Amino acid sequence: MQQLYILEPGKVEWQEDDALVLHGPQEALVRPLAVSICDADVNILRGHVVAPFPFALGHETMGEVIDVGEGVTHFSVGDRVIVPSLISCGCCVPCRRGHTSACSTGERSEFYGQILGHPGYGLGEVMGSYGGAIGDAVRVPYADAMLVPVPSGVVGAQVAAAAENMSSAYGMVAPALEREPGANVLVVVGSHGGRSIGLYSAAIALALGASEVDFLSSDEDLLEKASRLGARPIHREKPADKVGRYRITVDASANPKWLATAIRSTDSYGTCASAGIYLGDVKFPLGNAFHQGLHLQIGWANARTDIPGILKLVQNGLDLSAIHTVVPWDSAVDALQGPLPHKLVLER
Numbered sequence: 001m002q003q004l005y006i007l008e009p010g011k012v013e014w015q016e017d018d019a020l021v022l023h024g025p026q027e028a029l030v031r032p033l034a035v036s037i038c039d040a041d042v043n044i045l046r047g048h049v050v051a052p053f054p055f056a057l058g059h060e061t062m063g064e065v066i067d068v069g070e071g072v073t074h075f076s077v078g079d080r081v082i083v084p085s086l087i088s089c090g091c092c093v094p095c096r097r098g099h100t101s102a103c104s105t106g107e108r109s110e111f112y113g114q115i116l117g118h119p120g121y122g123l124g125e126v127m128g129s130y131g132g133a134i135g136d137a138v139r140v141p142y143a144d145a146m147l148v149p150v151p152s153g154v155v156g157a158q159v160a161a162a163a164e165n166m167s168s169a170y171g172m173v174a175p176a177l178e179r180e181p182g183a184n185v186l187v188v189v190g191s192h193g194g195r196s197i198g199l200y201s202a203a204i205a206l207a208l209g210a211s212e213v214d215f216l217s218s219d220e221d222l223l224e225k226a227s228r229l230g231a232r233p234i235h236r237e238k239p240a241d242k243v244g245r246y247r248i249t250v251d252a253s254a255n256p257k258w259l260a261t262a263i264r265s266t267d268s269y270g271t272c273a274s275a276g277i278y279l280g281d282v283k284f285p286l287g288n289a290f291h292q293g294l295h296l297q298i299g300w301a302n303a304r305t306d307i308p309g310i311l312k313l314v315q316n317g318l319d320l321s322a323i324h325t326v327v328p329w330d331s332a333v334d335a336l337q338g339p340l341p342h343k344l345v346l347e348r
Contacts, residue, residue, distance in 0.1 A: 003056040003135035004332055009047035012057065012336045020137045025071030028143035030083055034157040035133045036060040036324070037336070037344040038085075038164055039194040040277070041122070043254070045336060048192055055124030056132030057336075059085040062150060062160040063138070072143045080150040083140055084303040085164040086120035087130065090145025101300035134332060134346060148307045154314055157326050157347045161196065162310045165343075166320075167303035169200035169250075170310050172273035176248045176297075177208045179271075183247035185210045187231065188262040189217040190239065190253035196343040197275050198222070198252040199323045202231040204310075205248070207318045216243060216261070222342060228322055246270065256282045269293040275301075 001019045006012050020029055035058045043049045061083040065075050075081065088100035095103050103118040119128025121138060130139060140146050150156055159166070177183060185205045189198035199222070202213045206229070215226035216234045223233035234243060239257040242264040251262040251274035259274060263285050266272045272294060289296065314320070325341035329348045336344070 001136035003132055004058065005054045005132075006045065006051075006057045007054045009045060010337055012333055014333070017056075017131070017135070020139050022067060022069050023139070023141070025069035026142055026144065027069045028065055028072055028075060028140045028147065029067040029137045030061070030063040030081060030140055030147070031066045031137050032058070032061050032063040032133050032135065032348070033080075034062045034160040034345055034347045036161040036163075036165070037340070037346075038122070039196050039252075042195070042340050043192060045340060046192070052124050052126055055122070056135065057122055058133035058135070059120060059122030060161045060163040060165060061121070061133040061138060062156040062163070065147075066137065068143060074144045075147055075149075080156060081147040082150060082159065082162050082307055083121070083133070083138055084146055084148070084167075084307065085122070086300065086303065087118050087128065087141060088146055088304050089142045090304075095145070098302055098305040100302045100304040146304060148304070148311070151311060151315055154311060157345050158321050158324060159311060159314060160345060161200070161343065162303065162307045164301055164303055165194070165197050166200050166204075166310050167306040168194075168275045168301035169197050170204050170306045171301055172250050172275060172297065173201055173205040173210070173248060174208060174306070174309060176271045176273065177205065177210060180247050182209055182211045185213045186244065186246040186249045186262065186265050187213060187215045187226075188249065188251050188253050188258050189215070189219070189222060190255050190258035191218045193253035193255060193258065194275050195219070195222055195252075196323060198250070199226060199229060199342065200320065201250045201252060202226050203229045203318065203320055203323070204313065206230045207313050210248075214244065214246070225322065225342065248273070250274075251276055254278070256284075260285050263292075263294060263296075264288050266292060266294055269295065271295040271297060273297040
């Protein structure tokens with residue numbers, strides 16, 4: 001079978017791997033029909049993040065079931081599904097709490113001395129032995145627990161990112177807006193952070209009833225796209241001390257200085273949610289956080305828990321298509337080695 005590998009920043013190629021087979025009765029094989037390129041993958045492709053090259057690329061997957069084990073009862077061959085980016089069993093205590101990114105079944109992985117969440121797809125051995133999603137098939141070990149059906153009428157390419165980036169965005173704004181309906185929101189992306197996560201956060205916050213959403217970045221094209229989604233763009237070339245008082249702030253920057261801007265802009269006893277993966281020692285404005293009574297939320301997306309909420313918003317009219325640049329599957333190499341848009345989706 002073929003899988004697309006990233007060899008080094010800016011260089012990808014198709015390689016032949018062994019064909020996938022079921023390893024047990026609870027498993028399924030899924031043929032990817034649409035794979036969206038994660039914000040982290042974009043930064044790896046651009047050389048902004050060190051990664052364990054080479055590895056099979058892709059972990060935001062929408063596809064169709066092509067085989068199931070005899071113990072799989074909820075899915076059949078031909079079903080359209082979303083495959084969450086991280087493996088989760090659905091039975092352990094963290095999974096039952098909805099913390100599927102902390103599934104306690106199996107081994108933890110380590111990357112540059114930091115313990116990561118449970119294994120998943122698309123970052124080589126760092127995430128276990130499940131390979132990447134840009135290929136002929138992916139193996140899903142706990143099919144009944146992991147897979148999420150895609151409703152009829154929902155365009156698969158527009159929800160593939162629910163496997164991670166959309167879920168990260170949803171998880172940062174939905175619980176906070178449930179606690180504080182109508183709260184104002186600030187999304188901080190900065191220079192080259194989580195561009196699609198920032199855009200998804202703005203769109204989802206507005207769909208969930210935020211009174212206003214401000215969008216802070218140095219990228220004019222990104223600000224224009226945020227404006228078209230209904231957010232108010234704020235241009236800053238460099239991190240600011242603070243830009244206002246917001247009940248909810250979202251850090252999608254992956255930059256400690258922009259994170260500090262988000263924290264200082266959070267209102268008293270407000271929530272700052274961060275999607276950044278910060279490795280090593282990070283300077284943190286702890287004094288500000290203490291005096292503010294800050295609620296800080298940070299961690300992997302619990303995609304399996306949040307995907308149904310995203311699909312419900314899409315069914316109710318949330319249109320995220322303006323965020324996506326959809327290209328044919330056969331154009332993957334050229335698309336990934338060329339100038340990358342804010343959210344690239346490969347579609348068969």
